[in-house]
Amino acid sequence: MKFLTNLRRHAAARPMLLILALLAVGLGYSVVAPQQSSAETEMTQQIEEGKALFDFTCSSCHGLGGEGTTQGPSLIGVGAAAVDFQMGTGRMPAAREQAQLPARQVNYSQEQIEAVAAYVATFGPGPAIPSPDQVSPEGLTEEEIARGGALFRANCSACHGITGGGGAMPNGKYAPNLTETTGVHIYEAVRTGPQQMPTFSKEVITDQDVREIIAYVDDANSQPNYGGLTMGDAGPVSEGFWAFVIGIGGLAMVATWIAKKGARAR
Ligand code: HEC
Ligand code: HEC
Known part of the structure; x- marks a missing residue:
């Protein structure tokens, strides 16, 4: 008791007690406060990284919120899968306006692509990257x-x-x-x-x-390839072409033959 009375009388006692009280409150709060799981922190970090890259590289055509501009379509609801496909095959970011963007060399790491994909997925639900x-x-x-x-x-x-x-x-x-x-x-x-x-x-x-x-x-x-005519393996396009050559060619021959016979019969 003597110690406390002495302490209270001490000039620094009041600020000291205040600091102690604040420390106690802070400690208590950190125990009671909800803890953010590390997985969650990682996810928000990934989305933030994706947002930074998106704002810098994609927003000029697709809009800051992915709402689309005259230069590029809306990305709301296209899903992470569309971003992984478009960036993973080098189609996006588009360099200039073209009828069709070919698959190109990819200049981003898979990590960066997944970050942008995760960010675009927050615009609206869409297909996910497959497992x-x-x-x-x-x-x-x-x-x-x-x-x-x-x-x-x-x-x-x-x-x-x-x-x-x-x-x-x-x-x-x-x-x-x-x-x-x-x-x-x-x-x-x-x-x-x-x-x-x-x-x-x-x-x-x-x-x-x-x-x-x-x-x-x-x-x-x-x-x-077992040899023989692959016809370019292009399916109906070139196969249709051969059907045309043989079919129409055959018809023309039949027609000529009929015309000749007809002429003879007359
Ligand atoms: C120069 C303009 C431009 C830039 C920059 C650009 N895009 Fe695009 N994007 C387009 C156009 C135009 C289309 C539609 C043409 C097409 O489908 O081939 C498109 C299509 C897409 C699609 C397909 C949408 C769907 O409906 O499936 C995705 C996903 C996409 N872009 C993502 C991105 C991402 C991610 C970036 C940044 C890394 C980006 N784009 C940068 C112009 C752009
Ligand atoms: C109506 C025509 C059409 C049909 C049907 C179609 N596709 Fe496609 N496919 C396309 C076109 C056009 C592209 C190119 C898109 C682009 O360049 O943005 C494409 C692109 C692709 C690509 C991307 C290839 C690359 O360059 O990386 C794949 C993979 C694909 N198609 C698979 C399929 C599969 C599997 C089916 C059947 C389930 C299918 N497609 C049906 C027209 C079609």
Whole structure:
């Protein structure tokens, strides 16, 4: 007691007590306050990084909030998958206005791309970047790969050719060759429908279907060429051309033959 009375009498006692009280309150608060998990901090950090890169590189065409400008479409709801596809194949950032942006060398790290993708995903819900097992053809049976071939012929070959060799489209555009495309980018193209390509929902083409298609494209392009006329493997475009040559040519011959016979009969 004597000590306390002495202390109270001391000139520095009041400020000292105040500091002690403040320390106690601070300590108590840090124990009670909700803790932000480290995963959460990492995520916000990634989104912030993505925002910085987006504002600097993409917003001139797509707007600061991804709302779109006259230079580029709105990115609200395109999802992380569209960004990973467009940046991962080097199409974005677009350099200048072109009818169709070709796949190019990629100048960003996968980390940077995923950061921008995470930021764009905050604009609105859209397809996510697939997980490795969503695109891995591993473990598929021969039948399932053959089924992938049937799915590809039914849904993709009209534009991309029977084995994915690519094909011409109206107005100087084209459906690219898929032989070098990764499984991830095939998945993302199917779900986000770049340019004239239709978007296929999970109801139309399931994740399992996409895996089978990836396996088929892989398989078709690792197959040796058995010789013979591939007709460019371009599918209906060049095949249609041959049908035209042979079909119309044949008809012309028949017509000439009939005309000759007719002349003789008269
Ligand atoms: C010079 C203008 C320009 C810049 C810069 C640009 N874009 Fe684009 N972007 C476009 C145009 C034009 C299109 C539409 C043409 C197309 O689909 O090929 C497009 C399309 C896209 C799409 C596809 C949208 C959809 O509906 O699927 C995504 C995703 C995208 N851009 C992301 C980005 C990102 C991310 C960046 C920055 C790294 C970026 N863009 C930079 C002009 C630009
Ligand atoms: C109506 C025509 C059409 C159909 C049908 C179509 N695509 Fe495409 N596809 C395109 C066009 C055009 C592009 C190029 C888009 C661009 O350059 O932005 C493309 C791009 C792609 C790419 C990107 C390739 C690259 O350069 O990295 C992939 C992968 C792809 N398509 C896969 C498919 C698959 C798989 C199917 C069937 C499920 C399919 N496409 C159906 C027209 C089509």
